[in-house]
Amino acid sequence: MTAVAFRDTTAIVGIAQTEFSKHLVPTETELAARVIVDACADAGIDPSEINALCSYTMEATEEVEIARNVGAGDITYFSQIGYGGGAGCGVVGQAAMAVATGQAEVAVAWRSRKRGSGPRPWSNTSTQLAVPGQWTRPHGMLRPADEIAALTRRYMHQFGATRDHLANIAVAVRGHANRNPAAMMFEKQMTHEDYLAARWISEPLCLFDNCLETDGALACVIVSADRARDCPHPPAYVHAFAQGLPAQHQTMVNFFNEDPLLGPAWACARRLWANAEFGPADVDVAQIYDAFTPLILLSLEGYGFCERGEAAGFTENGNLEWGKGSLPVNTSGGGLSEAYVHGFNLITEGVKQIRGSSTAQVEGAETCLVTGGEGVPTSALLLRR
């Protein structure tokens, strides 16, 4: 099957999410099982029909446990994708490929994570020091925020971006969360001035450049386009999907190649747009992985919404804001202000935009780009109505 033949042959027909909170009582396994059953109910499909299971390598709930809990039958396709926040769209994309190629009929993708309750991953010193941590950690580059801070400082130096541009992103996304009752930051307004007054985490990144810490789980159900038409909700067709791991990439500390500011988004985008029958100008709304605000700057360039070095200007005049800008971004509040669950809420929000059920609905949205994290081997999806 070619990428052209793959277009729109599968669709996301069921989505579900748990509450998002700093602390949820149930285990990750219970959250995952519940949300998968809920996603099946949303799709009008009995969980016993699930025969493909796809998730992240960082997912702690394993296929065997999921299948035993939700009462699945024979699972004939299962896969996991690595690199944390880069994985999400690849998880859904591989599930869609499994359905498109006849390996399975009902595929489920999920992510369940109690990141809010757990310790900060970077504080586990026993995993700090192996490759590639030996090159960075002893010097106090301890956290992903420190790694991205250095990339951001370079981006600012090279292209003249300022903190005001990062603020444009944080404020736009927060505004979207303020419309979304499920968002952790639903009730917390943030102004440009609030952003600038926030405490530092790793200069030039402040608190509001960093994503939330969340307990939560999400899932989606993927079936063939034929079957999708019989499901209760309008299908979100998987128009195209791509993954990207560029030459000589070093995850998170992409300092060991010619141009560290040209990351995986560019490789992923080249394949994505080659696979699609439309381009960036035809995207009505975008869900861009936002563990850190500058990842949105890099992704806007990587996915071709603007030229290299122009993403800062692209954020001006509310251009990323719902009801105002040319490209509303992260309309549920994203990882910055809805929930940080390795980007899976970006996928479900993309589906909601295509269904017409978002709390920041882009009127008549027919296409949505969803991306995984820039800075790590990544992935992207184009959803269409």
Place this chain on the structure above:
Amino acid sequence: MANAAAFSGGSVTNLGPSVEGFLTPASDEESQPFWDGTELGQLRVQACAACGRLRLPPRPMCPHCRSTQREWRAVSGRGTVWSYAVPHPPLLPAYAELAPYNVIVVELAEAADIRMVGNLVTGPEGPINEIDPATIVIGEPVEVVFGRLHRADGSSVALPRWVRAGS
């Protein structure tokens, strides 16, 4: 390690008590010669023994000519600041005590695609928070020095650190 005999030794200075609790590098089979080099006050980079291209982090195969013949070469220890970050808490306790401090990314003079992470300090034993981050300039030239970090078990490791060129 064919070139090791040709290396000229530098000096390694003991770091003071301010670094107690710092993380120390865990070397692996590929990287051990790098840390053997810092013990001698030498900054080494892995090189392909067939085509000569430099690479870091080290790995078994040259991505240009696919040779697995490899060696380590001493480099000048000169470079320029490519970027930097200034971490603030929450951090591991030993680092939180010194925050905010600088972490710089140094582009090596010998290979623009090799950038080493380190700290800009006033001398081999200088604390990581001594230099005002506001004075750090992207593009400024720096030189390597070495400071010895002692582990709780009595062992130690020499870390490359960076001072302003000519200082």
